[in-house]
Amino acid sequence: MSVLSVSDLSVSFSDPKNPDTKIPIVKNIDLTIEPGEIVGLVGESGSGKSVTALSIMGLLDPRSALIDGSIRLQGDELLGHGPGTSRALRGSRVSMVFQEPMTALDPVFTVGSQLTETLRAHTRISAKEAKRKSIEMLDSVGIVDPEARFYSYPHELSGGMRQRVVIAIALLCGPELLIADEPTTAVDATVQLQLLDLIKNACEATGTSVLFITHDLGVVSHVCDRMATMYAGEIVETGEVSRVLSAPQHPYTAALLGALPRPETRGQKLTTIPGRVPIPGTEPEGCWFADRCAFVADECRQSHPSLETGPAGTLTRCARIDEIAPALAATTGPRRDIQSAHTTGGH
Amino acid sequence: MSVAPTAPADVKTNGAEPIIRARNVSVDFKIKRNKTVTAVSDVSIDVTPRSSIGLIGESGSGKSTLARALLGLVPVTSGSVEWEGHDISKLSAAQMRRFRTTAQMVFQDPHSALDPRRRILTSIIEPLKVLGIGTKADRQNRAEEMLSLVGLRMDQANRFPHQLSGGQKQRACIARALIVEPKILVCDESVAALDVALQAEILNLLSDLRDSLDLALVFISHDLSVVAHISDRMHVMYLGETVEEGSMEQITSAPEHEYTKKLLASQLTVDGAQTAREDSAAEAEVHS
Numbered sequence: 001m002s003v004l005s006v007s008d009l010s011v012s013f014s015d016p017k018n019p020d021t022k023i024p025i026v027k028n029i030d031l032t033i034e035p036g037e038i039v040g041l042v043g044e045s046g047s048g049k050s051v052t053a054l055s056i057m058g059l060l061d062p063r064s065a066l067i068d069g070s071i072r073l074q075g076d077e078l079l080g081h082g083p084g085t086s087r088a089l090r091g092s093r094v095s096m097v098f099q100e101p102m103t104a105l106d107p108v109f110t111v112g113s114q115l116t117e118t119l120r121a122h123t124r125i126s127a128k129e130a131k132r133k134s135i136e137m138l139d140s141v142g143i144v145d146p147e148a149r150f151y152s153y154p155h156e157l158s159g160g161m162r163q164r165v166v167i168a169i170a171l172l173c174g175p176e177l178l179i180a181d182e183p184t185t186a187v188d189a190t191v192q193l194q195l196l197d198l199i200k201n202a203c204e205a206t207g208t209s210v211l212f213i214t215h216d217l218g219v220v221s222h223v224c225d226r227m228a229t230m231y232a233g234e235i236v237e238t239g240e241v242s243r244v245l246s247a248p249q250h251p252y253t254a255a256l257l258g259a260l261p262r263p264e265t266r267g268q269k270l271t272t273i274p275g276r277v278p279i280p281g282t283e284p285e286g287c288w289f290a291d292r293c294a295f296v297a298d299e300c301r302q303s304h305p306s307l308e309t310g311p312a313g314t315l316t317r318c319a320r321i322d323e324i325a326p327a328l329a330a331t332t333g334p335r336r337d338i339q340s341a342h343t344t345g346g347h
Numbered sequence: 348m349s350v351a352p353t354a355p356a357d358v359k360t361n362g363a364e365p366i367i368r369a370r371n372v373s374v375d376f377k378i379k380r381n382k383t384v385t386a387v388s389d390v391s392i393d394v395t396p397r398s399s400i401g402l403i404g405e406s407g408s409g410k411s412t413l414a415r416a417l418l419g420l421v422p423v424t425s426g427s428v429e430w431e432g433h434d435i436s437k438l439s440a441a442q443m444r445r446f447r448t449t450a451q452m453v454f455q456d457p458h459s460a461l462d463p464r465r466r467i468l469t470s471i472i473e474p475l476k477v478l479g480i481g482t483k484a485d486r487q488n489r490a491e492e493m494l495s496l497v498g499l500r501m502d503q504a505n506r507f508p509h510q511l512s513g514g515q516k517q518r519a520c521i522a523r524a525l526i527v528e529p530k531i532l533v534c535d536e537s538v539a540a541l542d543v544a545l546q547a548e549i550l551n552l553l554s555d556l557r558d559s560l561d562l563a564l565v566f567i568s569h570d571l572s573v574v575a576h577i578s579d580r581m582h583v584m585y586l587g588e589t590v591e592e593g594s595m596e597q598i599t600s601a602p603e604h605e606y607t608k609k610l611l612a613s614q615l616t617v618d619g620a621q622t623a624r625e626d627s628a629a630e631a632e633v634h635s
Contacts, residue, residue, distance in 0.1 A: 159406065189569055190613045193613040258547075261576035263575060263599065266576055266595070
């Protein structure tokens with residue numbers, strides 16, 4: 001059974017100026033995560049990745065957010081309950097690591113008290129045992145001298161150490177699913193690699209599945225097994241990471257790939273994606289990416305494409321996939337020399 | 348206008364006379380009564396016209412402090428920063444105003460760099476007002492020129508910062524820095540807060556501006572791929588010191604210092620089959 005099975009998930013928020021209208025932010029998302037799998041959710045700011053994560057986590061305010069569809073954790077439906085039941089259902093089974101470790105930790109409590117608090121909230125455990133387990137966990141996330149750090153305050157730790165503590169808290173109760181929302185954007189490159197390997201190895205050891213949210217395809221390539229590209233609140237491409245990144249079928253994934261600076265693109269223009277993600281509620285007719293797409297044709301404006309299996313075995317939401325995929329393959333190449341149609345060459 | 352001192356052999360000037368010449372700069376900060384921390388120690392750097400210098404290092408390595416010292420925003424403890432033969436710590440008020448039109452800075456977080464209660468246009472014009480340049484109409488015209496240069500529309504400039512996206516705000520910050528027609532633009536982690544698509548946009552914009560305005564760029568980042576993309580020369584900083592300095596090709600293909608090697612090994616690539624650890628710089632060379 002899938003650890004997480006999201007089907008037909010839609011989230012809309014009420015317009016602050018006009019409380020009766022609901023603005024759709026996340027639109028009919030289907031997503032499954034198998035045991036032990038790490039799935040990347042990729043997209044620009046405003047593509048709906050964080051809202052998807054928050055709705056799985058049950059952190060959206062029910063007064064402003066309207067959630068439709070189904071989110072099942074090991075078969076248990078998470079939606080449609082009051083806050084108490086909701087918390088009991090998720091409990092220690094889903095946890096989350098946020099982007100900014102300083103704001104995720106409470107500055108006035110020691111690291112130790114924040115670890116034991118989590119443990120004692122979810123399990124019947126003595127204070128002594130909770131301390132022992134917490135120190136063990138600090139040790140396993142690679143914190144040197146965990147007994148001493150147990151009594152440290154967050155400000156006494158470096159950014160990378162703080163994020164390790166946050167990861168320790170998230171993994172403390174042995175969750176079935178870990179949601180990581182851009183956990184390494186605020187840290188240095190060398191620390192980033194350590195943290196990514198930590199998350200990967202710790203989850204592999206405990207069999208925890210991970211939903212990894214990021215806009216960095218380098219991160220996806222390093223840690224994820226499968227990925228889903230989100231655009232304007234829906235999934236436009238999904239499949240195994242090695243397949244999607246070696247031969248993206250959707251122009252949006254290809255453009256994100258081309259936007260990454262790499263050794264081969266030195267002195268050249270990076271691919272940019274003209275325009276912006278459409279403002280929720282104002283998506284154009286037909287394909288929502290059409291206005292920004294380099295391969296747009298008349299048919300793209302006619303009807304909204306559905307997510308279909310393409311020649312590479314990945315799911316892609318593009319009406320012109322049969323024409324575009326070969327063109328993308330020709331420009332992106334199977335490996336590294338990626339240049340897209342927007343690229344104007346070097347100077 | 349100044350004597351042409353010969354650069355020491357360890358600093359490469361690419362033949363051109365540097366605009367800013369920093370020699371053996373150290374910056375200490377007092378943290379307690381008898382305790383100081385050395386943020387930058389004994390760094391020499393030349394910023395020559397139209398050069399593109401990358402400063403890379405982890406947080407706390409002193410790259411931002413060095414950049415601030417180059418612009419006279421923090422006092423140096425020892426060593427000197429010279430501009431047109433003058434030590435910038437000893438500039439008169441009038442000279443300082445002129446120096447400010449030579450070198451400008453773009454910060455990391457465009458949102459906190461703009462006054463939330465002012466329209467974008469007002470913020471863009473402000474440097475001219477402060478420096479007393481031009482009439483009101485001149486300033487307005489210059490601001491409009493800058494807007495089109497960075498790709499912002501007039502109606503966007505009449506909005507407040509919270510009404511623009513991160514990339515648009517960063518464009519506004521670049522416009523504000525460029526309005527005094529500087530020769531040097533210092534970008535302190537200017538793309539770190541942006542997602543990949545916007546980052547690509549700003550990097551393209553900066554390299555266009557460098558070429559069209561003959562700017563020298565000092566680009567600070569902890570992201571090697573970004574620095575490598577935009578810079579010709581690179582200073583690798585570690586614990587306040589320049590541990591390695593050279594051309595981008597030289598450093599990425601044959602790193603000498605342990606930290607540089609570690610940094611290169613930490614680069615994530617988008618090659619599904621390959622993990623970053625195995626992806627040494629040498630291998631990247633082979634594939635490209």
